[in-house]
Amino acid sequence: MSEVKTLKVIVDYDLCEANALCMEAAPEVFEVDEDENLVLLQERPAESLRQKVETAVRMCPKGALRLE
Template sequence: MRIVLNRAKCTGIGICEAVAPDVFEVDDDGNLVVLSAEVPAGAEAEVTEAVEGCPAQALRLEP
């Protein structure tokens, strides 16, 4: 699966980083950085939770 970020929607709250810190990081400027465009093996549940928990709906998963 691939992680897709809509930067225009992202508010940089960081819920995704709290849920999946090995995949998402909010930088010093409040911008979300996707550390791995592909969902790492074993992190599917955390990444799915982060995507579903995004209040701005800025993240989605593609096959």
């Protein structure tokens, strides 16, 4: 059975400074590439990743992440 996907991650790329703290918290969802660009690996992560994603949102020092 597939999981219900109720999360949606919104990134404000203008605020992001690619310090990769979100990647530490939720590497399944966030990746900072070699050019220091934040790449959103999953815009709609599974519910099982909610805690990690919420931690990432909290950890972002720029307030560049939010959940919908």
